[in-house]
Amino acid sequence: MTTSITESRVSRKAARPSGAPGGRRPKKLGRYFAMSPGLLFLAALSLYPTLYSLVVSFTRWNLSSGEAARFVGVDNFVGLLTDGLFWNSVRVTLVFVFFSVLIELALSFGLALLFFRGFPGDKLLRALIMMPMLCAPVVVGLLARFSLEPTYGIVNQLMRSIGLPTTEFLGNVDLALPTLIAIDVWQWTPFLFLILLAAMQGLPEEVIEASKIDGASWPRIIWHQFLPLLRYPILVGVLLRLIDSFRVYDIVYMTTRGGPVDATSTMSWQIYNVGFRAFNISYAAAFSWLLLLLVLLAANSLMRRMVARS
Amino acid sequence: MKKETNMKVSQKRTAKLRIGALGVITAAAVALSGCAAGAPQNESGKKTLNAIFLPADWGKVVQEKLAPEYEKETGVKVNVELVGRDAIHEKMATLFAGQDSSYDIFNVDYNWIPEFGKGGHLVPLDNAIQDKEDFLPLSLKVATWDNKLLGIPQTVHPATLWYNSALYGDQSMKDQYQAETGRALAVPKTMDEWLTQVKFFNGKTFKGQKLSGWAAQAAKGFGNVHTWLSFAYSFGCNPFNADFTKSTLTTPECIGATERWSEMMKYMPAGANDFTYDSVTTAAQQGSIATAIQWSWGQTATDNPSASKTVGDWQMTTIPTGPTGISSAHLAEWVISVSKYSKNTEEATKFAVWLESKKNDVLQANNGGGDPVRASSYSDPTLTEQKIEGNGAARFRRLPTTLEAMKTAQPRPFFPGEESWETALSTELSAISLGQRGVQEGLSRANDAIDKNLSQ
Numbered sequence: 187m188t189t190s191i192t193e194s195r196v197s198r199k200a201a202r203p204s205g206a207p208g209g210r211r212p213k214k215l216g217r218y219f220a221m222s223p224g225l226l227f228l229a230a231l232s233l234y235p236t237l238y239s240l241v242v243s244f245t246r247w248n249l250s251s252g253e254a255a256r257f258v259g260v261d262n263f264v265g266l267l268t269d270g271l272f273w274n275s276v277r278v279t280l281v282f283v284f285f286s287v288l289i290e291l292a293l294s295f296g297l298a299l300l301f302f303r304g305f306p307g308d309k310l311l312r313a314l315i316m317m318p319m320l321c322a323p324v325v326v327g328l329l330a331r332f333s334l335e336p337t338y339g340i341v342n343q344l345m346r347s348i349g350l351p352t353t354e355f356l357g358n359v360d361l362a363l364p365t366l367i368a369i370d371v372w373q374w375t376p377f378l379f380l381i382l383l384a385a386m387q388g389l390p391e392e393v394i395e396a397s398k399i400d401g402a403s404w405p406r407i408i409w410h411q412f413l414p415l416l417r418y419p420i421l422v423g424v425l426l427r428l429i430d431s432f433r434v435y436d437i438v439y440m441t442t443r444g445g446p447v448d449a450t451s452t453m454s455w456q457i458y459n460v461g462f463r464a465f466n467i468s469y470a471a472a473f474s475w476l477l478l479l480l481v482l483l484a485a486n487s488l489m490r491r492m493v494a495r496s
Numbered sequence: 497m498k499k500e501t502n503m504k505v506s507q508k509r510t511a512k513l514r515i516g517a518l519g520v521i522t523a524a525a526v527a528l529s530g531c532a533a534g535a536p537q538n539e540s541g542k543k544t545l546n547a548i549f550l551p552a553d554w555g556k557v558v559q560e561k562l563a564p565e566y567e568k569e570t571g572v573k574v575n576v577e578l579v580g581r582d583a584i585h586e587k588m589a590t591l592f593a594g595q596d597s598s599y600d601i602f603n604v605d606y607n608w609i610p611e612f613g614k615g616g617h618l619v620p621l622d623n624a625i626q627d628k629e630d631f632l633p634l635s636l637k638v639a640t641w642d643n644k645l646l647g648i649p650q651t652v653h654p655a656t657l658w659y660n661s662a663l664y665g666d667q668s669m670k671d672q673y674q675a676e677t678g679r680a681l682a683v684p685k686t687m688d689e690w691l692t693q694v695k696f697f698n699g700k701t702f703k704g705q706k707l708s709g710w711a712a713q714a715a716k717g718f719g720n721v722h723t724w725l726s727f728a729y730s731f732g733c734n735p736f737n738a739d740f741t742k743s744t745l746t747t748p749e750c751i752g753a754t755e756r757w758s759e760m761m762k763y764m765p766a767g768a769n770d771f772t773y774d775s776v777t778t779a780a781q782q783g784s785i786a787t788a789i790q791w792s793w794g795q796t797a798t799d800n801p802s803a804s805k806t807v808g809d810w811q812m813t814t815i816p817t818g819p820t821g822i823s824s825a826h827l828a829e830w831v832i833s834v835s836k837y838s839k840n841t842e843e844a845t846k847f848a849v850w851l852e853s854k855k856n857d858v859l860q861a862n863n864g865g866g867d868p869v870r871a872s873s874y875s876d877p878t879l880t881e882q883k884i885e886g887n888g889a890a891r892f893r894r895l896p897t898t899l900e901a902m903k904t905a906q907p908r909p910f911f912p913g914e915e916s917w918e919t920a921l922s923t924e925l926s927a928i929s930l931g932q933r934g935v936q937e938g939l940s941r942a943n944d945a946i947d948k949n950l951s952q
Binding site: 240249250251252253265335336337338352354356357358359442443444445446447448459462463465496 | 614770949
């Protein structure tokens with residue numbers, strides 16, 4: 187078998203025209219030449235800054251000081267690992283990511299099941315459900331800030347009208363992070379819903395029918411048929427949301443600015459504070475690399491688990 | 497046949513190469529146009545300046561009135577971009593790091609003067625102003641770093657104590673206060689008197705509004721620090737040693753000030769821990785607070801009939817004195833600075849100086865652009881004789897208080913690491929006001945965090 191494959195490769199190679207004008211080298215060169223603008227852009231806008239930030243993370247450099255960066259080895263990383271604010275931001279970020287993605291997944295799965303079979307008016311409702319996702323996170327943050335304001339905000343006015351007490355959603359240490367999670371869930375559940383609904387509608391009808399004929403109840407069909415068959419769409423959706431949730435910044439900026447105290451100080455917010463308020467750009471670069479590592483670790487472990495189970 | 501195929505292949509390859517070359521040329525063109533975007537533009541030989549101002553009233557006045565006026569007078573076009581506070585700070589640092597000449601003039605919060613002054617990014621303007629003696633001395637002091645004037649003061653806002661004069665003049669309130677405290681209701685002179693009044697007013701109803709004792713900026717970030725500073729300075733607290741090498745937040749004066757501030761936080765409206773300048777303004781406009789610590793120029797908003805129920809009612813006095821008899825407000829001020837990397841430093845300097853001529857200082861104040869920086873403007877009849885339409889109250893009745901407050905006001909700690917200092921202190925003040933930490937514990941933690949920052 188191995189011999190036949192090798193032979194076929196050799197024969198295909200031999201069959202290719204060599205030398206000009208049909209030669210392989212000029213053709214390859216042409217391709218690279220055509221790709222060069224894209225590659226150049228990629229290198230200039232993504233690769234170079236990424237590598238540069240790695241270099242900066244090993245220096246001491248304050249952007250506003252006017253002084254040149256100087257090499258300090260791993261000082262920034264050591265400083266971070268012994269910094270209480272760093273560990274607090276890791277904790278806040280992990281709590282935010284875990285709960286927001288979990289709730290979004292559960293809600294979107296439920297919604298997709300609801301819309302899977304269709305019902306009168308489902309198209310209109312589906313369009314309405316999509317709307318939060320179409321808003322910019324900054325706008326969502328601003329809306330949340332106004333709506334949740336204790337004295338004049340609409341949410342508290344409604345709560346008072348039914349006899350509930352005024353609640354400081356964004357100013358209370360215990361409520362601020364759950365409130366941000368709720369805002370994120372409101373905005374991004376439609377995204378997972380869209381992925382899951384599309385995947386559900388692509389499931390083979392015969393499988394469901396066969397299960398029904400075998401006497402399986404809906405919960406059993408969902409558990410034993412839907413979930414295994416939807417594993418990969420779920421994986422893709424969760425991965426995208428996971429990565430997006432790790433870098434949550436906009437709604438924090440627009441609503442709590444990391445407060446009250448440091449209850450909503452996520453890693454991205456802390457990086458902004460260090461990098462663009464204190465201009466300690468080297469410390470912020472090291473911080474960003476640790477965030478990247480954390481995202482990679484989380485994404486990788488999730489993928490491994492899913493692949494291993496399949 | 498084979499020849500034809502070869503020709504087709506060759507033509508295809510040529511077409512691909514052309515597309516590739518076009519792509520490279522387009523990329524290069526886009527990149528070059530991006531580089532060129534920052535260069536100063538000339539419109540038929542006209543000089544052009546690019547400026548960034550805060551989107552507050554004083555920035556809008558420059559954009560809408562003064563820049564077009566300057567162009568008429570001199571032929572120099574000034575493009576004014578309005579950008580939020582944080583974004584100005586970020587832009588300045590990044591542009592200066594790249595020695596970028598895209599912008600000639602920046603509207604600068606004075607606490608950035610040490611930071612960018614130390615980096616040598618701003619043009620000294622000492623010789624540009626001929627009548628320095630007319631400027632309020634403190635306004636020039638906080639625009640100076642290392643004995644160089646690095647910004648021309650544009651507007652000052654010392655914190656002042658606001659009180660609702662309708663409430664203080666109400667006979668029923670006066671009688672109740674007399675009955676409850678045994679004293680006549682009068683504008684508070686000391687922190688103790690003020691606390692008594694705040695407790696008295698809190699929860700009372702006036703003109704259909706349930707009152708809170710007072711309000712002030714209290715949000716984490718900078719708001720709570722700015723309010724706290726007026727307490728701190730009036731209690732004789734100095735947050736640093738003389739050369740800014742050690743945080744001194746745990747002195748008895750600082751602890752006393754923080755305890756008082758923390759106690760008074762209980763008498764602010766619901767959600768006060770999140771209060772910004774706008775929240776305080778809204779509460780004052782609605783008449784739902786009895787007193788406030790607020791920037792002086794905010795009176796423009798409470799006197800706006802289309803947004804306020806309390807037009808003409810709010811009066812001001814200086815911050816009440818602390819236990820040592822000191823009244824010292826926290827100073828807010830914005831200045832106009834010229835970038836060292838500007839290709840038009842001379843023209844930019846001329847424009848900055850022109851913006852703060854005697855005439856324009858009054859014009860800016862008259863258009864809602866904050867309080868004047870020149871002493872002469874405080875007695876200018878254009879301002880002092882102006883009345884609120886349909887109300888009769890003096891539109892600039894705050895000016896004598898502003899002038900008085902400017903004599904004893906103090907800036908935020910004036911050193912290059914001020915923004916980091918605010919961030920560290922703000923977090924702990926937030927914890928104290930929310931009851932997460934005691935005063936001493938919070939201040940002690942803030943001390944440690946600030947000292948750690950200073951050592952880096």
